[in-house]
Amino acid sequence: MTAVATLGSHCALQVLKGAKDEGLKTILVCEKKRERLYKRFDFIDELIPVDSFLEVLDSKCTKILEKNNAVLIPHGTLIAQMSTEQIESIKIPVFGNKWILRWESDRNLKEKLMLEANLAVPKSVKTPKQIRRLTIAKRHGAAGGKGYFLTSSEKDYIKKRNQLIKSGLIKGDKDLYLQEYVMGVLAYLQFFYSPLDDNLEFFGVDKRHESDIEGLARIPSQQQLGMDYISSFNVIGNSPMVLRESLLDDVYQMGERFVEAAKRLVKPGMNGPFCIEGVYDQDAKFWTFEFSARIVAGTNIYMDGSPYSTLLYDVPMSMGRRIAREIKAATRQKKLDKITT
Incomplete structure (x- = not known):
């Protein structure tokens, strides 16, 4: 039986809860300083304590994961903590396309892929x-x-x-x-693409709350002008959004173009979860300034499913559970190599 593993940060709770809901073994690579948090949750079957997430690259950790036939689910912490060369050297199967994470990390490559997908990108x-x-x-x-x-x-x-x-x-x-900079309503569009059946699913949309740019907006302009201060866009949390239904067809088309562009530029393409991130302007035109080529933390607000996943599934379907279901299907079909790298 295939197990699901991830790093103890970002969206680990959602990923492992979803895997447990699908009957898979769950493994958490956890920094020792965070063990107390993750030991609270009994859906985590095995915890591998480490001093640093870089120990995922070490033979000791690799052997434990290999013994359990584990698939590693990448998220933002993996990219933040490791270089692209280190990520690409991981020996156990990585869900999705670990090669596209280089394109996410390099903003010039990121811009190239977004333009290839014919997305409206700020200059x-x-x-x-x-x-x-x-x-x-x-x-x-x-x-x-x-x-x-x-x-x-x-x-x-x-x-x-x-x-x-x-x-x-x-x-x-x-x-x-x-x-x-393009002004408008921030929206982070969450997708899942399955290469097993060549199907794109729109999973949800969220808005991010950033500190302290949001706090700055509550300070009168006269006081702002007197401040010698660099405001930050550090993401603190996320809240749910529902789009006007008339926008949904364009949302699906953007996701489909992105998937096709990724197939052309960075094989095997954009498999699994991803996020197209941008802003709707005054004409309801979506400007894409980022993408994330893996699960994003904004999906944490939909652990019981979103308004959009509810349209697709008759059970509560988080992005973590959707990943686990894909792993189960690929294992059953003996096509695990089609959804991992």
Whole structure:
């Protein structure tokens, strides 16, 4: 029997609860400092304590996972804690496409894939000298919004960049990606693509709450002008959203184009969960500024299913449970290699 394993962070509880609901063994690779939290949940069958998540690469941890025929479910912490070379060197099966995580981590590759999918993407700004309007500076990788900042001139950019260098978050300009800022309603579109039956499912949509840019909005403008402060976009939590039904056809089309583009650019393509992230402008046009090529933390708000997964399944279907169901189907069909890398 195949087991499901993941790192103790991000959306581990959802992933392992979903696997247990599908009757699979669950394994958690857990930093020792967090053991107390995860021992509270009896749906976690086995806990592998580590000092660092990098120990997933060590032979001791690998042998335990191999013995259990484990499939590792990647999430944002994996990308944040490991280099792309380390992720690609993982020896046990990784659910989805571990090669596409390099494209998620590198914002230039990310932009290339989004444009290949014919998504509306805000214009990137190649150098600080070319900043002409409100622009957002982002760190590469899965930073969760930490270290992002808004700027509208080269002078302002340099000032804020230097503060981030001083804080140790970045080393220099090469660590930042500049993109024109689009105003509107933030929406994070959650999908699941199954290569077993070539089917795309729209699973849900969420909105992220970021600190302390949201807190800044509650401060009167006069006080804001007097502050010498870089606001942060660090993600603290998520809340559910439901879109106007008239927008759904376009949502599915965006997901389908993304899946096809991934097949062309980074084989075997975008298998499993992914998220297209952006903003709806005043004309209800969706501008895509990011994608996540794996399960996102916003799916945690739908552990009993979302309004959209309810349309597809007659049982509560979280993204974690959907992953487990895919693993079960692939194991039964002897096609595990089609959904893992």
